[in-house]
Amino acid sequence: MIRSLVFLDPAGVWQMAFEGPALSFGRSEGNDVQLDSPQVSRRHARLELRSDDSVWIVDLGSRNGVYRNCIKVIGSSPLVNRDVLEIGTTRIRFIEVTPSWRSSSMSFVPMDDRRPPLSPPVGGRRGSAPGGGYQGRGSRSA
Secondary structure, eight states: OEEEEEEEEEEEEEEEEEEESSSEEESTTTEEEEETTTSOSSOOOEEEEEESSSSSEEOOOOSSSSSEEEEOOOOOOOTTTTEEEETTTEEEEEOOOOOOTTTTOOOOOOOGGOOOOOOOTTTTTTTOOSSOOOOOOOOOOO
């Protein structure tokens, strides 16, 4: 199992791996992840990898709480793939992936078959492409 955390905070976006057994969050220097915000307690929360291989967020009695998918965590709560945690002004997306090299959803595009992204129509504005809808970045016409 590959687990990572994607941090979205006022300082920018960054990512780190989570391999367990625990990761602490807070304002003080003794934490694994130091979050510099007045809304974050010195020892705010901890991520734990438990013996059953589940990952839990634990509120360490913080003043402003920890939120999981916009719901306040009371004590602790298990995490699932793509959950979003909020600690102060920082949002953290939990990503959990099971590597599968035989996945049928994985596809490869040969390098010489790539097409450049489409641009907005000349003289038009977004949302006003002929035929209805905007065919912008990443969309393909048949």
